[in-house]
Amino acid sequence: MKRISLPSLSFALVMLYLFLPVAATILYSLATEWNSTVLPEGLTGKWFAELYADPRFLQAFGRSFLLSFLTTVVAVVVIVPAVFSIIVYAPRMERLVQILVMLTYAVPGVIMAVGLIRTYSGNGIPMVIITAGAYLVGLLPYLYQGTRNSLLAMQARSLMEAAELLGASHWQAFVRIIVPNIMSGIFVSSLLSFSILFGEFVLINILVGGRYETLQMYLYAKLSSSGHVASAITVTYFVLMAIITGLVVKFTRRSFARKEVP
């Protein structure tokens, strides 16, 4: 008989611990009545039907989607070219950027919220815009890392030199040669960024509150009113995250595969 080792046991426990809440939520979202029995009394899809028919949910989902999507796009447009310029033309500046990256990574949302409220509240600028700005900075670590890895992997500096020797301008070389080559890396980082923003609650709750209800805030509002609908929201959110994770894996695999077969 094989003895169960300590690592395997703790691994099994970790997986169990990580999956129980997910499984329970899924079950709860499909349960008809589940107040006094250990297992649900029956299964139903009505909570999902109710949820997807609720305009407030659709609006919250749309707002989350819009905010995360637009912010990710702006973040890519601002951060990627800048990281490119710094790595190719001013590699010494990388140390400064790395310090900034560390800083954004180390400062928790609550602390940022305090600073942002003090700086921008009451200026007439909608706080949603300020929140989006803070999100841009919050995405810096992920986009910096992704862009940097892609650029170093393709040896961007020599490629740029070659392109320019052949007569391309800096912008031409960047748009025609660098961008297509780092596209899959950028796409993966963007998906990751999008999923991070989609789950964000701290900044939007403290800075904006109920004036711009995102999915997470809608979920928070539903916690006390209907547990079944709240689980349906959670399951929807989790499925979306699973799809994004799946896409990330697929695209990282593909870029790996391409690297192996030149």
Added chain:
Amino acid sequence: MKRFVSMFWITTIPFFAMIALFLLVPLLSMIGGSFQAEGGGGFTMSHYREIFANPYYLQAFENSVLISFLSALIGIVVAVFAAYAITRFPQSLQQRVLVITNLTSNFAGIPLAFAFIVLLGNSGLFVLLAKQLGIDFGQSFTLYSWSGLTLVYIYFQLPLAVMLLYPLYNAIQKQWMEAAELLGASPWKFWLRIGFPVLLPGIVGTFSILFANAMGAYASAYALTGSSYNLVPIRIGALVSGDIFARPELGSALAVLLGLTLAAALLVNEWLTRKIRRDLS
């Protein structure tokens, strides 16, 4: 040369402007605000004095440090073994397990708090199960207090800890284990004398990240207990977002102290890591 200058500046100026506007200026303004009298005005230390004189705020720090330390400790101890178990799986399975672990790390904040309500809330699955078995947690455990909150914190620490620890095992080469075995060392002795010391700096580093992660966590605790449970991030949130009783200057001072705690954690980590590494060489 002129074109280089133009491209470089066109791409980096918006970048640095963004960082200045949404990171540096707010942080400086927060630090400045913590020394300002309420509603603007001159320099004062009164907010800091108030925090240190008020047992309520001190308790918030005590609670935060305690829950962060405990959840990071439990998370890391379990993850050290679990991550090792993953390294012994076949290669393709390893990748799959890591993807799943990564996926559960998305399960944080409000959704996570809710999932725990389903499991352990007032009419949660396990609470009902226990009742059927004739056990009443009643007094000893409620999700909405210290013990429940710790379980939730451990949940979001685990995937992070596994993801951070897993690559460390690459540093331990198979040949070392074989060499140790040839020389007559038991697996226990190998891990105690060679494996663990090699991993230790990474473990210490991961621990400090987990600690900081929990110190700054807001959403899970907020979702579970509203603003009733006394933690530093919850207090800060309540101080700055309350429309009627907002006291952003006091909130700033609390945020500065929280930031200092995090910085201290990172410095201790740096110092410890260096010390451990020196012992190694």
